[in-house]
Amino acid sequence: MLKFPYGFSDFNLIRTENYFYIDRTSHIPLIETAGHQLLFLRPRRFGKSLLLSMLENYYDVAKADEFNKLFGNLAIGKNPTPLHNKYLIMKWDFSNINAQGTLEDIKHSIYNHINNTIEAFVDRYQHLWQYQVKINPQDALSSFQSSLIAIRQTPYRLYLLIDEYDNFANEVMMGKGEIKPERYKTLTSAEGSLKAIFRTVKSATSGLGLERVFITGASPILLSDMTTAYNVAENIYFKKKFNDLCGFKEAELKAVLTQVIAECKLKPEYVEKAQSVMKAFYNAYSFSDMSNELIYNPTLVLYFLKNLQEDCKFPSQMLDENLAMDLRKLTYLSRLPNGKAILKQALNGTPSLALFSVSNRFGIDDMLKINQSNQFIISILYYLGVLTLDGETALRKLRFKIPNLVVKKLYVEYLFEMLLPQDTEREQVRLLAEEFYQTVDLQPICDFMTQRYFKVFDNRDYKTANELTIKTAFLTVLFNDVWYMMDSEMPVERRYSDLSMIVRPDFRQTPLNNFLFEFKYLKLSEVKLTGNELKLLSMEEVETLDLVQEKLAEAEQQLLDYQSSLEDLQLISVVAVGFDRLVWKIVEFS
Numbered sequence: 233m234l235k236f237p238y239g240f241s242d243f244n245l246i247r248t249e250n251y252f253y254i255d256r257t258s259h260i261p262l263i264e265t266a267g268h269q270l271l272f273l274r275p276r277r278f279g280k281s282l283l284l285s286m287l288e289n290y291y292d293v294a295k296a297d298e299f300n301k302l303f304g305n306l307a308i309g310k311n312p313t314p315l316h317n318k319y320l321i322m323k324w325d326f327s328n329i330n331a332q333g334t335l336e337d338i339k340h341s342i343y344n345h346i347n348n349t350i351e352a353f354v355d356r357y358q359h360l361w362q363y364q365v366k367i368n369p370q371d372a373l374s375s376f377q378s379s380l381i382a383i384r385q386t387p388y389r390l391y392l393l394i395d396e397y398d399n400f401a402n403e404v405m406m407g408k409g410e411i412k413p414e415r416y417k418t419l420t421s422a423e424g425s426l427k428a429i430f431r432t433v434k435s436a437t438s439g440l441g442l443e444r445v446f447i448t449g450a451s452p453i454l455l456s457d458m459t460t461a462y463n464v465a466e467n468i469y470f471k472k473k474f475n476d477l478c479g480f481k482e483a484e485l486k487a488v489l490t491q492v493i494a495e496c497k498l499k500p501e502y503v504e505k506a507q508s509v510m511k512a513f514y515n516a517y518s519f520s521d522m523s524n525e526l527i528y529n530p531t532l533v534l535y536f537l538k539n540l541q542e543d544c545k546f547p548s549q550m551l552d553e554n555l556a557m558d559l560r561k562l563t564y565l566s567r568l569p570n571g572k573a574i575l576k577q578a579l580n581g582t583p584s585l586a587l588f589s590v591s592n593r594f595g596i597d598d599m600l601k602i603n604q605s606n607q608f609i610i611s612i613l614y615y616l617g618v619l620t621l622d623g624e625t626a627l628r629k630l631r632f633k634i635p636n637l638v639v640k641k642l643y644v645e646y647l648f649e650m651l652l653p654q655d656t657e658r659e660q661v662r663l664l665a666e667e668f669y670q671t672v673d674l675q676p677i678c679d680f681m682t683q684r685y686f687k688v689f690d691n692r693d694y695k696t697a698n699e700l701t702i703k704t705a706f707l708t709v710l711f712n713d714v715w716y717m718m719d720s721e722m723p724v725e726r727r728y729s730d731l732s733m734i735v736r737p738d739f740r741q742t743p744l745n746n747f748l749f750e751f752k753y754l755k756l757s758e759v760k761l762t763g764n765e766l767k768l769l770s771m772e773e774v775e776t777l778d779l780v781q782e783k784l785a786e787a788e789q790q791l792l793d794y795q796s797s798l799e800d801l802q803l804i805s806v807v808a809v810g811f812d813r814l815v816w817k818i819v820e821f822s
Contacts, residue, residue, distance in 0.1 A: 233495060234488065234541065238534040243285035244295075247302045252537075254484050254530075256283070257308035259477050260290060264313055267466040269437060269445040272477070273452065274469065274519070275617025276396075277531040279478035280448040284323065284393045287446060291319040291391050294356060319391035319444065320360075320383060322353045327396040331403035335418055338404065339425040343372035346429070350375045360386045373432050380441040389443035392433065397447050398454040401426065413596055420457045420596075430455075430462035437464070451615040457595040467592060472522035479517060479527035485510065492537060496544035505737035506546065510536055512717040513550045516635040518621040529617075532638060546738045548714050551638050561616055562646045565609055574609050578619060578634055579643045579707065580700045581720050585610050585619065586629040618642060637713055644711040651688050651708070661685075665710050670743045672802050677709060678814040685709065686811035694811060699753045702808045703730050706749065715739050729794065746801045750790050752783035756810040763812045774813050783807040788819045 237251040246253050263270065274280050289295055289302055296317035303309035308316075330341040347367055354365045363382040368374040383390050404415050420426050436442035447465060449455075455462060468474050486507065493502045510533065517527040532551065539547035566572045578585055591598075591611040598608055610632055613619040622633040634640050652658050664676045685705060693701065707720055716733045731749040735742070756763060759779055766774070774780060787805030794803075803819035 234491060234537075236534050236538040236541065238531070238538045241279070241282035241285055243282060243289050244298075244302065246282075247289075252488065252534075254480055255306050256477060257286065257290070257303060257306045259474065260287075260308050261313055262473050263287070263446070263468075264315060266468050266471075268443065269447075269465045271447045271449070271452070271455065271465040271467050272469050272474070273449055273467075273615060274478050275517075275615070276450055277529070278617065279530040281325075281395055282530075283478055284395050284446065284448060287391075288321050288323060288393060290316055292321045293317050293319060293388055294321075318388065320353070320357055320386070320388045321391050321393065322349060322379075323393040323395065324349055325395040326401075327399040329400040331400040335415060338400070338419065342400075342425055342429070343370075346372035347375050350379050353379065354382075357386075360388070362386075373428060376432060376436075380436055383441040390436075390441050391444045391446075392442055394445070394447040396449060398449040398451060401454045402450070416457075416596055420454070426454070427458050427461040430458050434462050434464055450617075451612065452592055453595060456593045459593075470520055470590070470592070472520045475518065475520040475523040475525060476527055479530050480533050481525060481527065482507075482511070482515065485528065485533065488537065492541050495541065498544060506536075506540065509546055509550075509717070509736055509738070512719075513637045513713070516620060516633075517617065521621055521624070521630055529636075529638070546736070550713055551641070561612075562618070562642065565612060566646070566650075568609060570606060571609055574606060574613075575643060575646070576700075576704055578613070578632070579640070579647065579720070580704045581633065582700055584622070584625065585632040586625050587611070587632070588629050590614055590630065637717060640718070641711065641713050644708050647704070648708045648711075651685065657684065661709055665712065668710070669712070669715065669745060672745055672804075672818065674804060674806070674816045677706075678806075678816060681705060681709070682812060682814055689811060697753060697755075697811065699730070699751045702751045702753055702806065703749075706751065706806070707731060715742075715744055729791075748791060748794065748801045748803050750787035750803075750805050752787050752805070752807045754779055754783060754807065754809045756812070759809055761809075763810060766809060766812045769813075771813075771815070774809065775815050777809075780807050780809065780815055784815065784817055788817070791819045792821070 235249070235251045237246050237253075240246075245251070272280070272283075289298075290308065295302070299312075299317055300309065303312070303316075324346060326342075326345075329338070329345055331338060333341075347369065350365070350372070351367060354361070354367075361382050362385045365382050366375065366378040368378075380390070401416065401419060404419055418424055433442065433445065437445065445465070452467070455465065486503065489503050489506050489510075490500075493500065493506065510528065514528045514532045514536070515526055517529065518525070519527070536547060536550070562575065566575055574585065577583070585606075587607050587610055591607055594608055594611070610619060614621070614632060618634065618639050619632040620635040622631045625631050634643065648658060652661065661677075661680060664680060668674055668677055689697075703720060707718070710731075710733065711718060715736060717736055718734075719732045720730065729748050730751045731747075733747040733749075735744045735746055756766065759766070759777055761769075775784075784805055784807055787807070788803075791803040791805060803821070805817050805819055807815045809815070
C-alpha cells in the first residue's frame with residue numbers, strides 16, 4: 233500500500249520508510265554543471281525543501297554508506313556523478329526565523345539559527361576536526377568563519393544549502409498586509425545583519441572552504457536589495473531543463489492514481505475522473521517560456537492522494553485550510569497603482585496579461601514607486617504562483633494566466649471580501665447561490681446584485697464597466713469549488729464562453745445543474761434613461777427595451793452555437809443595464 237509524505241520533506245525518511253517519491257535525481261548532473269552558486273525560485277509549498285533534502289543526502293560525506301539504500305534504484309543511483317558524498321553539508325532554513333519584535337530581536341533570531349546549525353554541523357563531523365570551532369553566541373558570522381577554518385584542515389569542502397532565504401524578510405516587509413519599508417531597509421542596509429551574512433557567504437567562496445551554494449526562495453526581491461553583498465548567484469529558475477525540478481507531471485500521476493483506485497476497489501473509470509478534477513484544481517504551472525510541459529502543485533497533489541486513499545473518495549475541500557495561501561500579499565498588491573485592475577483582469581482572463589519579460593531584479597524601492605509598472609505587479613504575481621506562463625502573444629510577449637481553480641479561489645475570496653466585508657452578507661449570497669445551483673432561478677441573485685452588490689462599486693468602476701465587469705461580479709458570487717469546476721473563458725468550438733460551471737465528477741449524482749453563461753452590458757446612455765428612471769420600470773418593461781432584446785438575442789445565439797459540443801447544460805444569458813437592472817433568460821436548445 234502506498235504511503236504519501238504529505239506535510240513533510242525529509243528525503244531520508246521518505247526513502248528509508250518507503251514513502252511515495254517522484255524521482256527528480258536525474259537533474260543532479262544538470263545542477264552541478266549549472267554553476268557553483270545557484271538561486272532557484274518557486275512558489276511556497278512547491279517542494280523546494282524536499283529538493284534541498286535530496287541534495288543534502290546525495291552530497292553528504294557522512295551518508296556515503298547509505299548511498300545505495302537512498303539512491304540505488306533512482307536515476308542518479310544508476311549513473312552517479314563523481315561528486316556524490318564528497319561534501320560537508322550545512323543547511324540554513326530562514327523560514328525558522330522569527331520576524332516579530334524589534335530589529336535587534338530579529339538579528340538575534342537569525343544569529344541563533346545560524347549558530348544552532350553550526351553546532352549541529354560541528355557535532356555531525358566531529359571525527360574530522362583538528363581545529364576546535366568557536367561558537368560565538370553574540371556573532372554567528374564569527375562562528376561561521378571559525379567553522380571555515382576547521383573545514384580547510386580537512387580533505388573536504390562545504391556545500392551550503394539555504395532554504396526560503398526570503399521568507400522572514402518578506403514577513404518583515406509585509407507583516408499583516410501592511411508594508412513596512414523602514415524595518416526592511418534597515419535589515420538589508422550596509423550595516424544590517426542580512427547584508428553582513430551574505431557578504432560573508434560570498435567571501436567564503438573565494439578559497440576559504442565554501443565551494444557550492446544552493447539557495448531557494450519565492451522571489452528575487454531580497455537578493456536584489458543586497459546586490460553588493462551577494463551578486464554571484466546564477467538564476468536557474470527560468471531555465472527549461474529545471475521547469476519540472478519541483479512538481480509533478482501529468483503522466484506521473486496516472487500510474488499512482490490507478491494504484492490508489494485499485495486499492496480502494498473503485499471502478500477503473502474513477503482514474504479518469506480523478507485526473508480531470510486534479511487537472512482543474514492543481515495543474516497548469518509553467519516556469520519557463522521555453523517549456524510546454526505543465527506542472528502540478530506537489531503538496532496539493534499529495535493532499536488529494538492521501539485523502540483519496542484514506543476515504544476512497546475525492547476530498548470535498550480541494551485545498552487543505554492549513555495550506556491556504558496568504559491573502560495578505562494580494563491585499564498589498566491591490567493597493568498599488570493599477571493593482572486592483574490587474575487582479576480583476578487576471579480573474580476574468582480578458583484581455584490576457586502580457587509582458588515582454590519577467591522582471592528578475594526588483595527591490596523595495598521598486599515596490600514603493602508611486603507610478604508602479606504593470607511589469608512589476610505581474611512579475612510578483614508570477615513569483616507568488618498566483619499567475620503562471622501561458623505561451624506567447626502574436627507579438628511574442630509572454631502571456632500569463634491564473635493556473636488553476638485553487639489559485640482562482642484566492643482571487644475570488646479577495647474580491648468577495650473586499651466588496652462584501654460583512655460575514656452575514658457573504659453567507660446570505662452563498663445560500664442564494666446554493667438555491668440557484670438546484671432551481672436554476674437566477675432572480676434572487678440578480679436582486680441581491682442590484683440592491684446591494686453593485687452599490688459598493690465606485691464611480692471609476694461605473695465609468696469603465698463592461699461585460700467583463702458583470703462577468704467578474706457573477707463569478708465571485710457563484711464561485712464554489714466544493715461542487716463545481718468553474719472556468720471563465722472556457723474554450724468551446726474554437727470560441728470562449730463567458731462562464732462555465734461544471735459539476736465535479738464526484739457530485740454528478742446530486743440535484744446540481746451544469747451551467748454556461750453569456751453576459752452582455754448596456755450603458756444607461758445607450759438606453760437613454762437615468763438610473764432612477766430605469767428603476768421605475770417594471771421587469772417586463774425593461775425586458776422589452778429594444779436594446780435589451782438585441783443583447784439577449786445576441787447572447788442566445790452565442791450559447792446555441794455551442795449546442796453541438798455541450799450537453800446537459802443550463803444555458804443562461806444575462807444583460808446588465810448599467811448597475812441598476814439585470815435581465816436574465818434560460819436559453820432552450822432547439
